[in-house]
Amino acid sequence: MKNKTIGVFYDGNSSVPQPIELSFDKGTSMFHFELANNTANSWKLESVSFEKKGMALNLQHGEETVQSIMVKDSDFIRDLTVFRKNNGQLDWYHKLLNLGLTSHAFFAFLIMLFIGLSYVYAIPWVAEKSVVLIPEDYDDKLGSNFFQENMFFSSVDSVKTAALNAFAKELKLKNNKPIKFTVVDSDIVNAFALPDGNIVVYQGILDEMKSYEELVALIGHEVSHVNNRHSMKAICRSLSGYLFISAILGDANGIMATIGDNVNSLQSLSFSREFEHQADLDGFEILVSNGVNPQGMSDLFKRLQQDNTISIPEFLSSHPLTEERISYIDKMIKTRSFEAKTNDKLKGIFEKLKK
Structure with a gap:
């Protein structure tokens, strides 16, 4: 030495x-x-x-x-x-x-890889879980503000709105907050749920339906999004980087300010495969528990997926209907025991909605 x-x-x-x-x-x-x-x-x-x-x-x-x-x-x-x-x-x-340049470059690569994977996978997951830090009162404020602003420019069919709410009252929806339906007189093939319990259904998607079972399937699916706070979770995921830092620092006001700035994305949110799968399962259970044939869910999804000769329906852009999802629903119909019977009252209200 x-x-x-x-x-x-x-x-x-x-x-x-x-x-x-x-x-x-x-x-x-x-x-x-x-x-x-x-x-x-x-x-x-x-x-x-x-x-x-x-x-x-x-x-x-x-x-x-x-x-x-x-x-x-x-x-x-x-x-x-x-x-x-x-x-x-x-x-x-x-x-x-004291390691060489090659080792430094390798460790730098590992660090960048870790940061990248965290940003893509870990941070969105943490951000989604951070929804529990946000009081549900904010769900109601955001949903209500969006509904009031957007319905002002929409043509609401009050008669069919009353009929759709009457239709929903006949169902056990397992909802954890009041649900209110609104029918918009438009040929847009879409429906969406807001975090405050407002569910907007366009006449265009009602026109596509052939049975009341399909409408029950749609309602059950959208109610599940409300019950599971999927809108808020989706916003948190899309804003995960900022929300993650805010949650760690305990900046609840910063979280809400950021979500408020993005409230206009509520209508066009594209839910993750996990959220859609959960909504499918919950919707299926609502059909079965109400004695409605769950084949209505499969029929509706297949019809919407096929009816895109001119343009992709709005519903498919925010609720992508994959073959895997439809196949899973068909498998549950075949393997799950259920008792379905015709509900004349629901059928009658559905016919009014179709007029």
């Missing part, structure tokens, strides 16, 4: 450098050097902190007055580093600093 080298000493009181000869005694783990005034100095290895600056190594000693020695001898630095490592005096940070 090379135990002597030339260094530059700084006394901590002035910026004047002093050339010195620095030696290291590995037997006693002591640094020794002598100043120009013949003053001998000794530093214990344990009392010295090390800082790598480019190709140089800076040795610092002292508490109130910090003295330092700058060494540029690569052989001395290498041998000293090996000695510290062999004696367990090199922490992980300095071990990392």
